[in-house]
Amino acid sequence: MSIVQRLAKLLGHPIGVRSALGKGSTFSILLPIAAAQQPEVIEDVPAQDKARRQTGTILMVEDEEDLRNLMGKLLEDEGHTVVAMPNAQDALTWASTAPAPPDLLLTDFELHTGPSGLSLAQELPDVLGFAVPTIILTGHITAETMQSIAEASFEQIAKPVSPEVLLPRISVLMHAARAAIPRKQSGSVVADERALHIVDDDPMIRATTRRLFETEGWPVYTYKSAEAFLAAPRPGPAACLIVDGVLPGMSGVALLEALQAEKSTLPAVMLTGHGDAAMAVKALKAGAADLIEKPARAVDLLASVNHAIERSIDERARNTARRAAQKSFDGLTPRERDVLVKVLDGTPNKIIAADLGINQRTVENHRASVMRKTGTKSLPELVRLALAAGPLLA
DSSP, X not given: OHHHHHHHHHHTOOEEEEEXXXXXXXXXXXXXXXXXXXXXXXXXXXXXXXXXXXXXXXXXXXXXXXXXXXXXXXXXXXXXXXXXXXXXXXXXXXXXXXXXXXXXXXXXXXXXSSSOHHHHHHHHHHHHSSOOOEEEEESOOOHHHHHHHHHTTOEEEESSOOHHHHHHHHHHHHHHHHHHSOOOBTTBOXXXXXXXXXXXXXXXXXXXXXXXXXHTTOOEEEESSHHHHHHSOXXXXXXXXXXXXSOSSSOHHHHHHHHHHTTOOOOEEEEESSOOHHHHHHHHHTTEEEEEESSOOHHHHHHHHHHHHHHHHOHHHHHHHHHHHHHHTTTOOHHHHHHHHHHHTTOOHHHHHHHHTXXXXXXXXXXXXHHHHHTOOSHHHHXXXXXXXXXGGO
């Protein structure tokens, strides 16, 4: 009764009750008399004109098997490709490895196992790297549910939903989304698009980095794995890549090496929480313009990305940086150069001492002297300078 009373109050329908002792009770709901209404018709795409309907791949999430099968057949008969999933986690797993993203997400709000349909809709853009049109079907008509869906800018259709309402709405959303997407040429995004591409398996880092650069006016695309990035069209030269060094599956360094093998000139910044000299050398050899240790300050990250882009589009700046870097090493003694090469290979001080036949303390003194003469204050900075100079690592 409490549920009925709350729903009736929300809909504005008074409830009445008459009771007779020993006989029972009669409940009534007062409804206004209204004229019959025609079924909703979406004028942009008439329901009777299937030839004008937009079709595509729909990621459908529904935990009731019979309903999932019924809706899947309805959509397939309309010409859509349907990827049907019973829960949010399976949907996200599929999205993270799918060769092509879905054109639309259609999900039930209340999924009895795992996250809700709303949570799925909010997380899916982080997995795909961009938002897709979303329709949430719900039998929940509480004000809180309606407000939470509306605030997220998702479409909401109450269950049970009729095909006459659902199918045209799907078509309109797909049409609008496709009209808003820049046309791709030769498998790449628009060549002059200034955009940031973030590859990180931590959703919080993806979200915070996205907000930082969007505030600065950047279009931002996010990927939870290197594989997901490689499956997407390649960014243009005005873009920049921020990639975590440690990723599930293909590592950040392996991603840079794959791009290098493609002769890609995409500027890249690598994030690392390890301060590993060997990783630093590999990353910068693979084409990273900078290496930043986590947690990265916003001002450092913004400056690094801008610098990486400037370097990638200005060959003269690269030549100038190379000459300046080489000059930084002019004052090193032969022994200091020997120690430097070992350090850049990631060799520990103890092993360097054994290889060169000197005391470990002497190695530490040589390292300190190298840092002082080159004006570097950290290992990543020294690695960047050495790689910029070129011949030191040949």
